[in-house]
Amino acid sequence: MSVSIRHLDLNFGPVEVLKDLNIEIHEGEFLVLLGASGCGKSTLLNCIAGLLEVSDGQIFISGKNVTWEEPSKRGIGMVFQSYALYPQMTVRGNLEFGLKNAKVPKEERDRRVARAAEILQIEPLLARKPAALSGGQRQRVAIGRALVRDVDVFLFDEPLSNLDAKLRADLRVELKKLHHALDNTMIYVTHDQVEAMTLADRIAIMKDGLIQQLGSPNEIYNAPVNKYVADFIGSPSMNFLEGVVEGTAFRTGDTVIDLSTYGFTAEASGPAWIGIRPEHVLTGGFSDVSGLTAEVTVSIVEPMGADTLVWTQLAGTDFRFLVDGQMEVKEGDRMQIGIDASRASLFDKSSENRI
Amino acid sequence: MRELAERGYLWCIALAFVAFVLVTIGLDYAVLVTAPWVLLALAGIAAVLLIVEARGVALAANRFKWYAIGWVVAAVVAMGLWALAQKDVQAAWPALKSFRKMWNVFEPFALFAAALFVLIAIGILAIGTLDKGMHQPGRLERTFAVNMSAKVAAVPMAFTAIGVFVISTGWTIYHSFTNSKLLPKSQFIGLDQYERLWSTNRWLVSIENLAIYGICMLIFSLVIGFVLAALMDQKIRFESVFRTIFLYPFALSFIVTGLVWQWLLTPEFGVQKIVRDLGFENFTFDPLFNADWVIYGILFAALWQGTGFVMVLMLAGLRGIDQEIWKAARVDGIPMWKTYIFIVIPMMRPVFVTALVIIAAGIIKVYDLVVAQTSGGPGIASEVPAKYVYDLMFGGQNLGQGFAASTMMLVSVLVVLIPWAYLEFGGRKRG
Numbered sequence: 001m002s003v004s005i006r007h008l009d010l011n012f013g014p015v016e017v018l019k020d021l022n023i024e025i026h027e028g029e030f031l032v033l034l035g036a037s038g039c040g041k042s043t044l045l046n047c048i049a050g051l052l053e054v055s056d057g058q059i060f061i062s063g064k065n066v067t068w069e070e071p072s073k074r075g076i077g078m079v080f081q082s083y084a085l086y087p088q089m090t091v092r093g094n095l096e097f098g099l100k101n102a103k104v105p106k107e108e109r110d111r112r113v114a115r116a117a118e119i120l121q122i123e124p125l126l127a128r129k130p131a132a133l134s135g136g137q138r139q140r141v142a143i144g145r146a147l148v149r150d151v152d153v154f155l156f157d158e159p160l161s162n163l164d165a166k167l168r169a170d171l172r173v174e175l176k177k178l179h180h181a182l183d184n185t186m187i188y189v190t191h192d193q194v195e196a197m198t199l200a201d202r203i204a205i206m207k208d209g210l211i212q213q214l215g216s217p218n219e220i221y222n223a224p225v226n227k228y229v230a231d232f233i234g235s236p237s238m239n240f241l242e243g244v245v246e247g248t249a250f251r252t253g254d255t256v257i258d259l260s261t262y263g264f265t266a267e268a269s270g271p272a273w274i275g276i277r278p279e280h281v282l283t284g285g286f287s288d289v290s291g292l293t294a295e296v297t298v299s300i301v302e303p304m305g306a307d308t309l310v311w312t313q314l315a316g317t318d319f320r321f322l323v324d325g326q327m328e329v330k331e332g333d334r335m336q337i338g339i340d341a342s343r344a345s346l347f348d349k350s351s352e353n354r355i
Numbered sequence: 356m357r358e359l360a361e362r363g364y365l366w367c368i369a370l371a372f373v374a375f376v377l378v379t380i381g382l383d384y385a386v387l388v389t390a391p392w393v394l395l396a397l398a399g400i401a402a403v404l405l406i407v408e409a410r411g412v413a414l415a416a417n418r419f420k421w422y423a424i425g426w427v428v429a430a431v432v433a434m435g436l437w438a439l440a441q442k443d444v445q446a447a448w449p450a451l452k453s454f455r456k457m458w459n460v461f462e463p464f465a466l467f468a469a470a471l472f473v474l475i476a477i478g479i480l481a482i483g484t485l486d487k488g489m490h491q492p493g494r495l496e497r498t499f500a501v502n503m504s505a506k507v508a509a510v511p512m513a514f515t516a517i518g519v520f521v522i523s524t525g526w527t528i529y530h531s532f533t534n535s536k537l538l539p540k541s542q543f544i545g546l547d548q549y550e551r552l553w554s555t556n557r558w559l560v561s562i563e564n565l566a567i568y569g570i571c572m573l574i575f576s577l578v579i580g581f582v583l584a585a586l587m588d589q590k591i592r593f594e595s596v597f598r599t600i601f602l603y604p605f606a607l608s609f610i611v612t613g614l615v616w617q618w619l620l621t622p623e624f625g626v627q628k629i630v631r632d633l634g635f636e637n638f639t640f641d642p643l644f645n646a647d648w649v650i651y652g653i654l655f656a657a658l659w660q661g662t663g664f665v666m667v668l669m670l671a672g673l674r675g676i677d678q679e680i681w682k683a684a685r686v687d688g689i690p691m692w693k694t695y696i697f698i699v700i701p702m703m704r705p706v707f708v709t710a711l712v713i714i715a716a717g718i719i720k721v722y723d724l725v726v727a728q729t730s731g732g733p734g735i736a737s738e739v740p741a742k743y744v745y746d747l748m749f750g751g752q753n754l755g756q757g758f759a760a761s762t763m764m765l766v767s768v769l770v771v772l773i774p775w776a777y778l779e780f781g782g783r784k785r786g
Contacts, residue, residue, distance in 0.1 A: 049682070
């Protein structure tokens, strides 16, 4: 079911937490709200859930205005970071409690619990108490609690943040499978860009209560709308060089990058930033690059297994790029690198928006 | 053989210690006076056996040497304390005389401790030379050597704890079977004191009052305390002001509380007078002067005094509940009262247990409130067991009867406590 947020404002006293937010979430879409802590992403999710009263604006779920509706009547299920399971009830009790309270008949209850347990593979755990479960199992039960309610929209509030890295990766894949199997609308809050990129149909990057960019993971990765988004997405993060755009050239110090293949979105000249992702820097075996070729000295090498991150200096600034992990690179080596202007991003110096 | 010697040594030292404590608190029977020295001698024999087993004391350069030196130092300190109590030393150093009483108390303890410490040092040396290559601590080492400074420091507390909680209790129970009057004596009269106790009307009234007071106090202070805490937890304004107001009575002693409520409930100038002055001439409210209601008047004062504290405990417990639990319950559509009863209260079980223990202890020992508010009256209508015990022991000069009553109080506490402790701690091991 679709969710639409129109002109949403939220103030805590004089502090504006959310500022005139507008998002249309399509039916069956997996939307990730991504941002650093304090950007308002969890607040927005709580507003959608009805756990916080909005100051202004409306929220529609399945075309119905639910702005002032109780959370339980909105057709949403929510999964929390700390699992928020009821500790003194068994897993089955946790799954059933909301249903019992809504006076769902016993057969129906059993059917729904059995289905959720099957989907999440927690059937053997039904008689246990949450204290006897591992973190991953607890989070599955928490998802199950949303699942049994037969809701249209799932809300996830950093559900994997309390898990260790390995489990997080496993559960991430399972969430993706779950989304394929159920085809529900899901809204997912995280500060982890890997989760965002892997799970999302669309990502909304938030900062200071405003949405910076709303788009598919690819759009956000390849064409970030401003310097904040460009810096936030990507690991290791993007290199930025400060300079001046002059016609189809970017000049930084003595270095000139040819921009003839760059897709300008606006007429541009003047001070600007150029952003180049470390993984887009070409090394060895390239010919004829339409941006810049330069010879650099390696200052630091960070091997990461599959890749090696190489630190160097370009135009007087720290500059990182990735090379294949098998390649032998030592500190002090001289290397040929190439920058493809068509894969770079240009941002205006003052507004920091993409040009 | 070595195992046996080690075990015998440990038991001798422990028994000598207990016997010595018994002697110092005044049970100076000939058997008990000689027992510590006999036992210490036995421990000495056991130590010698250990030495023989070890084929001579070699002051081996291993960890036992250091342990033993520690105990010898402790013995020297104890001997120093003992020396300060000696007349010759005090004559040479007159400033000590002003503390003579204190030194006289120390004297026997210091002497005994010094002997004990030396013996422990010998035992450790013996065990240390016995097996130089010991990989893990044996029984002796674990008992006396590991964490030694902490154990030496705990000796005075061990004396106090054993003296107060075990030996004094035993002494009280023992004398409850005697016909002690003004002074304790050992003339046994069997269960006579208990028969008298249970045929005394005043005691029966006390028990009944304690039951009413206890049950009501437990229920009402928990319920009112929790409800107040739940109301305070609704993110209200001026929360700290309310918290202070509710907690304030707790800062008053029971004596003051009792007096305040005695005045408030006195017909001549309390609630009754105020309401009558408002024009309701026939209004009567004098719980403290009505034998059927007086215990509830006391209960009310106790609730006024104690619920604030329960509230603060509960509030702390409520603050410890994860906010996401509340959110999850709201999303699940569970009404607030159900969330409290089925989710939050079970999660607060430890807080409830704490509150229960504190309230229960307060109930059993209620005494000063009654004394200040009603002095047990009208008649004997508001007597409580603790007051009965005190009055009999120090007012009626009937120690035996007071001991019998306090033993009954102990028994009733144990009757409640033992099954509870069994459920609480015994069950966990099995499960």
